Amino acid sequence: KNARKSIRLNRSTHWYHRERTLPLINIHNYNEIMSTFTFERTRSIRGLLNAGSKKQPKRPSREEYLSQLDQKIQCKVFDRIQQRRHSAERRRISPNTSYFASNHILINNERTAIGLPTLMRDQKRDAEARSHASIMAGKRRLFHSGLTDYYKQTPSKEQPVGETIGSGKTINIAHQDMMGSVEARRCILNSEYKTMGTGSVKGDDGILYVCYIFRK
Secondary structure: OOOHHHHHHHHHHHHHHHHHOOOOOOOHHHHHHHHHHHHHHHHHHHHHHHHHHOOOOOOHHHHHHHHHHHHHHHHHHHHHOOOOOOHHHHHOOOOOOHHHHHHHHHHHHHHOOOOOOOOOHHHHHHHHHHHHHHHHHOOOOOOOHHHHHHHHHHOOOOOEEEEEEEOOOOOOHHHHHHHHHHHHHHHHHOOOOOOOEEEEEEEOOOOEEEEEEEEO
């Protein structure tokens, strides 16, 4: 009996102390806590529902995708065609640009090396220089075209011009041949000239005949 009483006493004192140690909750605080918890939970649930209800972007059908792809390809093809047309137009305006480019570069390099301004290319002078270079290649010898005398006699038609001629296995050799001549070098490095034209033609003998024409 004493043992049973001690057990009951211990149990009663245990629960007593346990109840005394529990925190006291005010009824107003409890209601506030529960309302806050309910509001947060409701908002999270609504957020999940809204996220699920958002419309996903509609995937295009196979026909729509192929039509869009065809449009992109057509645009790219059109752009390439336009670029080719522009390139052909530039080549038409400036014929044989690659053929004459080396001569023009060599001349302007000589001028810039001593501080002179570069010369602008003149298509009419290119045609004249190439025509005379072709004549020299056909006759296999160097000689002046007589343009300087013609323009001196008719000054009203054209401004004074200068002309240099040379020959060699390559363009560089022909250019150095002209730079080795005092008269040709003075013509190439003349500060009064503004435009130039060049022509190069290889003869049957394998020699390249070159003609430079300058205009003030």
